[in-house]
Amino acid sequence: MVGLGTGSTAAYTIEALGEAVEQGLDIQGIPTSYQSRALALDAGIPLTALDAVDGVDIAIDGADQVVAGQLIKGGGAAHAQEKIVDAAADRFVVVVDDGKLADQLTHPVPVEVVPEARPTAMAAIRDLGGEPTLRDAGRKDGPVITQHGNVVLDVDFGRIADPAALGASLASVPGVLEHGLFVDLADEIVVGGPNGVRVLETN
Ligand SMILES: O=C[C@H](O)[C@H](O)[C@H](O)COP(=O)(O)O
Numbered sequence: 252m253v254g255l256g257t258g259s260t261a262a263y264t265i266e267a268l269g270e271a272v273e274q275g276l277d278i279q280g281i282p283t284s285y286q287s288r289a290l291a292l293d294a295g296i297p298l299t300a301l302d303a304v305d306g307v308d309i310a311i312d313g314a315d316q317v318v319a320g321q322l323i324k325g326g327g328a329a330h331a332q333e334k335i336v337d338a339a340a341d342r343f344v345v346v347v348d349d350g351k352l353a354d355q356l357t358h359p360v361p362v363e364v365v366p367e368a369r370p371t372a373m374a375a376i377r378d379l380g381g382e383p384t385l386r387d388a389g390r391k392d393g394p395v396i397t398q399h400g401n402v403v404l405d406v407d408f409g410r411i412a413d414p415a416a417l418g419a420s421l422a423s424v425p426g427v428l429e430h431g432l433f434v435d436l437a438d439e440i441v442v443g444g445p446n447g448v449r450v451l452e453t454n
């Protein structure tokens with residue numbers, strides 16, 4: 252069982268897994284979004300779902316920013332489903348280009364919020380020191396609606412010194428379904444750059 256991440260980097264993995272399946276690799280994929288499901292179907296990867304299996308052997312996913320193994324994810328608003336699948340995996344492998352590596356976590360944190368709770372959640376998030384912006388859909392009037400029917404706030408916290416503490420605070424805000432801080436979840440970070448690929452072990 253292989254968790255299939257979301258985003259432009261995870262898409263390369265799905266494509267490569269599809270080629271391996273064509274050559275006889277026996278796997279079933281667990282998509283984390285509409286996008287990863289569609290790509291996997293195109294690539295010919297047999298699919299299943301998290302609630303239909305006993306466990307997940309490995310999940311492979313991208314990230315928006317990586318600092319010392321801690322991640323910010325959710326640029327594609329898929330972080331809730333990704334966190335469920337990635338956290339369930341025996342091994343969680345992150346694939347990024349080296350532009351995603353940073354010294355400090357500063358990327359805005361995507362926070363998925365139940366639509367009716369938007370104003371109260373925004374107020375609570377401001378109390379935590381963040382500046383939230385409702386993510387706009389861009390090519391539709393109104394906000395991005397997630398696969399769980401919620402909205403996403405991109406929250407600027409400046410430099411995040413303690414991601415575990417911030418993650419716990421965000422998780423305790425009523426109406427927050429999930430946030431994009433992935434703390435102590437990644438087992439391995441695979442980094443691609445002009446000089447090739449290197450692997451950073453985290454756990
Ligand atoms: O919701 C989307 C995900 O968390 C992506 O894995 C993340 O945004 C990285 O995407 P990309 O590889 O396209 O930069």
